[in-house]
Amino acid sequence: MFLDKQLVIRSFTPAIRGIFNLKEIDRGRPLTDIVSGVIDLDLRNEVEAVLANGQSRERRVVARDGKGHYLMRVLPYRTADRTVDGVLVTFTDITRITEIEAYQRELSQRIDTMLEIVLGIAQRSAAVEAVPVELVGRLQALAGIYELVSRANWGDVALADLAAKELGNYGIGRNGRVVVEGPPILLKARAAVNLGMVLHELAANAARDGALSVPQGRIRVSWSIDRANTPEARLVIRWHESGGPAVKPPEGRGYGSALIETALNEQIGASGSIAFADGGVEASISLPLSTGLVVPQGPEEGKKGE
Secondary structure, three states: EEEEEOEEEEOOHHHHHHHOOOHHHHHOEEEEHOOOOOOOOOOHHHHHHHHHHOOOOEEEEEEOOOEEEEEEEEEEEEOOOOOOOEEEEEHHHHHHHHHHHHHHHHHHHHHHHHHHHHHHHHHHHHHOOOOOHHHHHHHHHHHHHHHHHHHHHOEEEEHEEEEEHHHHHEEOOOHHHHHHHOOOEEEOOHHHHHHHHHHHHHHHHHOOOHHHOOOEEEEEEEEEEEOOOOOOOOOEEEEEEEEOOOOOOOOOOOHHHHHHHHHHHHHHHHHHHEEOOOEEEEEEEEHHHOOOOOOEEEOOOOOOOO
């Protein structure tokens, strides 16, 4: 679009009509009479700055519907004797470039999250002198959870799917050794990865020393939204073992305890506790809905064993 020093429209190409509602009869009219389809665009200030110093200007602008992204350039229009006689305003569609940039930022955040969790696993495993097979098991569990959230395109993941991922091998349902129950709950990817690792650690410990190490042992995993419809609303996940051998707290602070009692708070703002009872381990995890990491799906209760 060509404008003279008074911002009068001299000429324009048809494509500009996607940004300014221009018609052929608008040639000779001041651009200030025309409404633009761009958010927060004061074209008068942009043009006057170029007319004042003869230097080009460019910046990104966004369509009012938020879908279109453009690189706007305002260039001085010079006559044969090099005097500035007006400006040329161009808009280059960079919507696809903007989408790619947003995806790259999101991908970078995903990678940062995964590396942060892997580093935490390695550091805490080393701190408690975890044997290599335990470390490998944790990394394999992380890979499985990553597969789950990847299938959701790093969107929301069902808490029930996480539980099934970590406990499915032990049999879930009436005829199995594990009962899983709770209302439909979706988790954001960061919460899904962290809570999935907690479930893995509890299941691995139960298989080694707890309820899942003996035929009669059973596990119940349940969750609910406590204090619903209040600012204190929170997702509470409960792990309860029964029928297993008596368990005692480890002499030192184990990886699972550190994960539940410390790492969850650092990573996603959740609080957790773990206790060692006669029939096995009992654990509770509380994640405030105010973190934005929990997506309740309705008041109805989930079906047992599903």
